[in-house]
Amino acid sequence: MKLLAFWEARPADGIVMGRDVPSRAIAGLLENIAILEPTADRTDLRVRLAGASLLKRWEGDVKGRMLSQLFSPDEFRDHLKNNLTAIDADRPVIVDSCLVACTVDKLQFEVVLLPVYTPDRRAKWVLCGMFYFS
Numbered sequence: 001m002k003l004l005a006f007w008e009a010r011p012a013d014g015i016v017m018g019r020d021v022p023s024r025a026i027a028g029l030l031e032n033i034a035i036l037e038p039t040a041d042r043t044d045l046r047v048r049l050a051g052a053s054l055l056k057r058w059e060g061d062v063k064g065r066m067l068s069q070l071f072s073p074d075e076f077r078d079h080l081k082n083n084l085t086a087i088d089a090d091r092p093v094i095v096d097s098c099l100v101a102c103t104v105d106k107l108q109f110e111v112v113l114l115p116v117y118t119p120d121r122r123a124k125w126v127l128c129g130m131f132y133f134s
Contacts, residue, residue: 034062035127082113112129
């Protein structure tokens, strides 16, 4: 997977927004990428940027919105935990999910979460890749 290869090839000092992202190595994935910023109290994440396929998923621009506004409370709790794990452990977190309705798989997707530094390197955000399968 290109996003994990991007992580493996990262500079020794980590991936830095503005310096390493955007990158030609992942240019073909940008429509599936969001950049998420934890709030100061780490109880939510703000969408700083969302690619075109994510805009379709949420039926509009979600830039500036909180993750808690985009998911049910149970889903949000899991997303928050996974994003904070990526930041705190300084490693990728990969989640495979499947939406099921009436015992039929409706939508399968994989989420790849990579910790990235802010442009000033004072904090970490999350580069979130969401890839849908039918």
